[in-house]
Amino acid sequence: MLQHAVRRLGMVAFLLLTGASATLAQVGPGTQWTKDGYGYMRTQNDEIVQLDARDPSKSVTLISKEQLTPAGQSAPLKVRRFAFSDNGRQVLLNTNTKKVWRYDTRGDYWVYNLDGKKLTQLGKGRPESSLMFAKFSPDGSKVAYVSEHNLYVENLADNTITPLTTDGTTGLINGTFDWVYEEELDCRDGFRWSPDGQKLAYWQLDATKTRNYLMLNTTDALYPFTVPVEYPVVGEDPSRCRVGVVPVAGGATKWMEVPGDAVQHYIPRMEWAGNDELILQQLNRRQNESKLMMATASSGAVRPLYSETDKAWIDAKEGAVGWNWINGGKSFVWSSEKDGWRHLYNIDRKGKTTLLTKGDYDVISIENIDEKAGTIYFMASPTNATQSYLYQVPLKGGKATRVTPQSLAGSHSYDISPNGKIALHNYSSSTVFPVADVVSLPAHQRLNGGETPAQAKSMKLPKVEFFQVKTADGVTLDGWMVKPTNFDPAKKYPIVFYVYGEPASQTVTDRFGTGFNRLYQGSMADDGYIYASLENRGAPAPRGREFRKAIYHNIGSLNIRDQAMGAKEVLKNSFVDTSRVAVWGWSGGGSSTLNLLFQYPQIYKTGISIAAVDNQLNYDNIYQERYMGLLPEDKHYFVDNSPLAHAKNLRGNLLLIHGTGDDNVHYNNAEQMINELVKNNKTFQLMTYPNRTHGISEGEGTTRHLASTYTKFLKENCPPGGR
Numbered sequence: 001m002l003q004h005a006v007r008r009l010g011m012v013a014f015l016l017l018t019g020a021s022a023t024l025a026q027v028g029p030g031t032q033w034t035k036d037g038y039g040y041m042r043t044q045n046d047e048i049v050q051l052d053a054r055d056p057s058k059s060v061t062l063i064s065k066e067q068l069t070p071a072g073q074s075a076p077l078k079v080r081r082f083a084f085s086d087n088g089r090q091v092l093l094n095t096n097t098k099k100v101w102r103y104d105t106r107g108d109y110w111v112y113n114l115d116g117k118k119l120t121q122l123g124k125g126r127p128e129s130s131l132m133f134a135k136f137s138p139d140g141s142k143v144a145y146v147s148e149h150n151l152y153v154e155n156l157a158d159n160t161i162t163p164l165t166t167d168g169t170t171g172l173i174n175g176t177f178d179w180v181y182e183e184e185l186d187c188r189d190g191f192r193w194s195p196d197g198q199k200l201a202y203w204q205l206d207a208t209k210t211r212n213y214l215m216l217n218t219t220d221a222l223y224p225f226t227v228p229v230e231y232p233v234v235g236e237d238p239s240r241c242r243v244g245v246v247p248v249a250g251g252a253t254k255w256m257e258v259p260g261d262a263v264q265h266y267i268p269r270m271e272w273a274g275n276d277e278l279i280l281q282q283l284n285r286r287q288n289e290s291k292l293m294m295a296t297a298s299s300g301a302v303r304p305l306y307s308e309t310d311k312a313w314i315d316a317k318e319g320a321v322g323w324n325w326i327n328g329g330k331s332f333v334w335s336s337e338k339d340g341w342r343h344l345y346n347i348d349r350k351g352k353t354t355l356l357t358k359g360d361y362d363v364i365s366i367e368n369i370d371e372k373a374g375t376i377y378f379m380a381s382p383t384n385a386t387q388s389y390l391y392q393v394p395l396k397g398g399k400a401t402r403v404t405p406q407s408l409a410g411s412h413s414y415d416i417s418p419n420g421k422i423a424l425h426n427y428s429s430s431t432v433f434p435v436a437d438v439v440s441l442p443a444h445q446r447l448n449g450g451e452t453p454a455q456a457k458s459m460k461l462p463k464v465e466f467f468q469v470k471t472a473d474g475v476t477l478d479g480w481m482v483k484p485t486n487f488d489p490a491k492k493y494p495i496v497f498y499v500y501g502e503p504a505s506q507t508v509t510d511r512f513g514t515g516f517n518r519l520y521q522g523s524m525a526d527d528g529y530i531y532a533s534l535e536n537r538g539a540p541a542p543r544g545r546e547f548r549k550a551i552y553h554n555i556g557s558l559n560i561r562d563q564a565m566g567a568k569e570v571l572k573n574s575f576v577d578t579s580r581v582a583v584w585g586w587s588g589g590g591s592s593t594l595n596l597l598f599q600y601p602q603i604y605k606t607g608i609s610i611a612a613v614d615n616q617l618n619y620d621n622i623y624q625e626r627y628m629g630l631l632p633e634d635k636h637y638f639v640d641n642s643p644l645a646h647a648k649n650l651r652g653n654l655l656l657i658h659g660t661g662d663d664n665v666h667y668n669n670a671e672q673m674i675n676e677l678v679k680n681n682k683t684f685q686l687m688t689y690p691n692r693t694h695g696i697s698e699g700e701g702t703t704r705h706l707a708s709t710y711t712k713f714l715k716e717n718c719p720p721g722g723r
Contacts, residue, residue, distance in 0.1 A: 030415065032084060037419030041084070046076045048091065053422055053438050054447045063091060063112055070110075070119055077110060085140035089114050090156070092136060092143065098129045101179060101663065105188055109134040109145065111156060122154050123147060123161070132176055133189040137197040142248065144191065144200055146175035151191060151202055153248045164200060164246045165253070171208035171230070178207040178239050179230050183664065184622035185268045185316060196275045199245050199297060203270065206240040215661055219690045229663045232621045234638060235631035241267050243280060245297040256295040257302050258282060266622070268316040271323055279305070279323060283316055287626045290314045292334075294349070306351045308338050312552035313626045324369055326395065333376065335363060337545040344376065346397070356397040362542035364388055370420030371395065377403070377416055377441070385541040386466060386478055386510040387429075390414055392442060403442050411511035422447065428512035430464035430480070462515035462525060466508075469534070471565035478508045478541070479566065481532040482515045484722065485525045487575075491722030494580030495530040496714065497567060497604075499596065501538070501559040502588035503551060503627055508535040519584075519710040528721035532570060536562035553634065555627055556595050556616070556641030563592065564600040571603070582718040584608035584710075587665060587694065594643035594654075594673070601651040606718045608710060610657040611665050611694055614673040615644045618666065647676040653717035654684040657709070659692030685713065 032041040034050065041050050046065045052058040068076035081094040090113050097107035109122045109131050123131045126147045134145035137153075144153045149168030154161045165174040175191040182188055191202035212228035232238055240262045244253035256278065258267070269281040278295040292306040308314065314337075324333040331348040333356065342362040346354040357363055361382035367390065368377040374395045381387045388411045389404040404412050410429025417423065423441055428434040433456040437449030462482040470476050484493055498517065500507045508514075517524055517531060524531050535541055536559040538551025551558050571578050583604050585593045590612025597607035613619050616628060616638040628637045639645060654677075658670040670688070677684055687709050692698050696706055 031424065032082070033417050035088070035418075037417035037421065040417075040424075041082075043079050043082070046078070048079065048082060053417065053424065056438075056448060062114070067112065067117065067119065068093075070121070080104065080107065083136070085136045086138060087140055090136065090140055092134055094134070096129050100132075100188075101182060103188070105132050105176075106130060107132075109143070111143065120156075120159065122159070123152070124159065125161070126152075133191065135191075135193060137193055137248070138195060139197050142197070144193065144248070146191065149173045149176070151175045151200060151246070153200070162248070162250050164248070164250060165202075165204075169208075171206070171210075173203075173205040173207060173239075175202045177203065178205050178210065179663075180232055180238070180620045180622050181205065181241075181266075181268075184620060184626075185266065187268060192270070192272055194245075194272050194275055194297070197248070198275075199247055201243060201245045201270065201272060201278055201297065203267065204242050204244060209237065210239055211236065213663075213666055215663065215666070217661070217691055227661070227663075231663075231666075234617050234619060234621050234624045234628075236621055237263050238266065238285070238621060239263075241265070243267060243270050243278065243295070245278070254297065254300050256280070256297075257300045258293065258295070259302065260284070266316075269323075273323075273325075274329070281316060283314065285625070286630060287313045287316075287622075290316070292347075304351075305349070306334075306347050306353065308336060310337070310549070312549035324366060326369060326371055333366065333369060335366070340545050342542075342545070344378065344393075354397060356395075357393050357400055358397070359400065360544070361400075362544060364542055367414050368416035368420055368423075369395070373420055375420065375442070377414070377420070379412075379414075381542050384510070385535070385543045386480075386506075386508050387411055388413075388542075390423075390444075403444055405444055409510070411509060416441065429510050430466075430512070430514045431461060432512065433459070433461075434512050460523075462531070464510075464515040466510065469566050469569035471562065471569060473561070473565060475537060475562060475565070477534050477536060477562060477566045479532060479534040479570070480508055480514060481530060481570075482525055483530055483575075484528045485523070488722055489575050491575065492577035493528055493530050493575055493722050494582065494718050494720060495532055495570070495576050496524065496718065497563070497581075497583040498531065498533040498589070499563060499583055499585040499592045500587075500589040501536055501563060501585070501592035502555055503538050503540055503548065504588060504623075506535060506539050506541050507533045507589075508539075508541075519707050520714070521707050521711040524720075527715075530576065534563055534566040534570075536560075536566070538562075552627060553629055553637045554641065556591070556643070560592060560595045560599055563596055564603055567600075567603055577723065580605065580718050582606040582608070582714060584610070584714075585612075586610040588613065590657075590665075591643055595641075595646060597652055597654060598643060598646035598649045601649060604652060606653040606714070608655045608657065608713060611659065611662060611696065612643065612656075612669060612673075613665050614642065614669040616642045618669050618672070644672060644676055647673060647682065648680040650677065650680075650682040650684070653713075654682075655687065655709075655713045656684060657687045657689075657696070657706070659689040659694065659696045661691035661698075662694045664694040 039052050048063040050060045065076040077095045079093050080097045083092045093110040095108050097104035107129050112119050130147045132146040151164040168174045177187045207230050210230045210232050213231040214226040218224040244255045246253045264285045266283040273279040276297045282291045289309045293302050295302045331346050334345050334347050344356040364379040366378050375392045377392050379388050380391045391400045393400040413426045415424040425439045426436050433452050438447045465481045538559045583593050583596050590609040593607045593609040596604045660667045
């Protein structure tokens with residue numbers, strides 16, 4: 001589920017607030033490090049330059065503007081992404097990109113040869129901006145890419161193009177994925193070069209039986225027209241998925257003989273494990289059984305390697321990302337929650353597992369494996385789930401030690417160089433503006449950077465107070481609160497809760513952006529509001545499996561009760577006006593807002609729900625079935641816990657907001673809610689945005705108008721100021 005909450009993340013929030021441009025997600029190669037790990041490449045002033053990470057004043061122009069300018073043109077290519085061949089003598093350039101749903105993964109590709117100083121466009125004869133996920137072969141002699149759901153290989157010596165598949169259509173998808181695999185399993189790039197460069201392994205999805213959801217465009221032409229989106233709702237079968245291997249010279253595909261029904265299972269991860277061997281992960285339809293398998297590419301034979309089950313679900317959020325191989329490819333590092341915490345394990349090719357991280361804490365993510373130093377770097381926060389820090393543990397397993405200095409309390413991210421000795425480091429907290437620097441590892445000494453951006457110095461940060469409450473159910477919840485400016489404890493103030501509430505995002509995090517409300521025009525604190533948020537069970541906080549997975553079968557019930565019981569504790573503060581309590585959220589947070597307003601009207605008096613799933617049966621199968629179960633046996637969980645089932649209980653003030661062009665949470669959610677409220681004679685306010693998608697940002701004036709609508713409704717129905 002695409003989360004509006006992503007906009008709240010550190011530097012992204014800062015860029016949004018300051019009006020600077022920001023890319024919310026980078027798809028494709030990340031930092032392009034030099035072989036020695038001390039330098040990296042990036043685009044700068046329409047050129048590709050190499051910087052010394054230890055001293056950014058030392059830069060070398062690798063490809064100039066002139067070299068990036070195609071023959072007969074006056075301007076250089078606008079490079080969106082680039083990747084160097086393994087020998088560093090050729091560069092693959094991605095330009096003229098177009099969105100495929102969330103991200104601009106379609107575009108044109110060019111190759112620049114540093115030796116011949118030649119710029120060549122790939123895919124001649126293919127439609128403009130139709131190439132996807134282009135990658136060099138291991139020896140740099142060829143490039144493979146997807147175009148219009150088929151795989152191609154292009155020989156760089158003479159630019160001859162060999163089609164490897166020819167059956168691709170909008171429904172039969174080779175080398176990439178359908179809408180729901182992309183949205184919920186984070187799968188986009190769907191093919192892999194073999195280590196010897198002789199074969200390609202790829203996914204094929206058959207979505208021909210997936211029904212289209214027809215969105216209605218009534219504004220872009222005189223006559224309305226439909227916009228189809230292949231969208232399998234709860235209960236509808238997923239696309240058939242299989243993995244095949246094809247020679248780069250062309251020929252028949254050898255399909256891997258993965259056991260189990262290809263429709264009722266998912267394959268979220270796949271990679272080469274040798275010149276003739278693949279490793280893949282298979283999830284069952286319920287997503288509570290994960291199997292790792294080894295497949296022989298030449299024969300298609302498959303053998304089991306490792307499996308685990310969970311009473312709730314097993315995450316596969318890394319999507320089509322590679323395995324963390326160690327010991328010369330004899331074993332790999334894998335994460336599992338099977339002992340109640342997300343820990344790292346060493347799994348060898350016979351399936352033997354060894355626990356590497358021990359203790360009552362969660363590994364948030366693996367950042368780097370430095371085999372020379374015998375160290376695994378990973379993110380964790382054992383004592384404060386609102387924060388994140390870098391830790392290291394011996395590669396053979398043992399006690400983890402914190403690398404991030406104790407003095408830097410807050411949230412951190414690291415891009416560690418291949419040599420494991422330095423990292424591009426980003427740090428912020430609710431009281432610290434985002435800072436970017438370069439640090440040595442493991443000493444964590446600053447090598448350069450660390451300056452606060454100039455525009456940040458004039459910004460006024462909200463004074464965020466973090467706290468915990470223990471509910472009547474004995475559950476401890478994290479929370480934050482921003483009190484009014486010139487706060488007077490003798491007065492009573494209105495409170496506005498920001499909520500998400502589902503398993504895809506946290507709202508209570510100690511990072512820059514916490515406490516801001518970008519939809520409010522002005523300052524909530526200056527106007528006299530208390531602004532707050534609570535983190536219910538089910539959120540992906542590093543608090544152990546039980547905290548995260550208690551929500552199974554219970555989205556719309558357990559998370560809503562946690563929020564309401566937590567709010568009751570907050571409302572015991574004498575300075576909170578219990579007659580002026582508002583709640584708002586977006587996407588899953590919009591759903592939570594409705595459920596809170598309907599199920600606990602004695603607490604919440606005003607709600608603003610944006611782009612909500614009003615009926616869980618409307619949402620896509622991978623996301624909703626993961627957390628709620630399968631039809632028909634589990635249908636009552638979907639129905640009973642949806643906001644639609646409780647709409648008759650509305651007593652407070654409600655504003656529904658939705659974009660009619662939302663391909664993620666379709667507008668029929670809002671229409672079903674409207675019908676239910678009308679049937680029960682419940683008055684409310686509605687704001688629809690024609691043809692706007694889930695983020696409701698397209699069109700001149702939209703963002704400003706949304707904020708104006710939000711602010712006006714809140715002030716009128718939950719008046720600000722102390723009394």
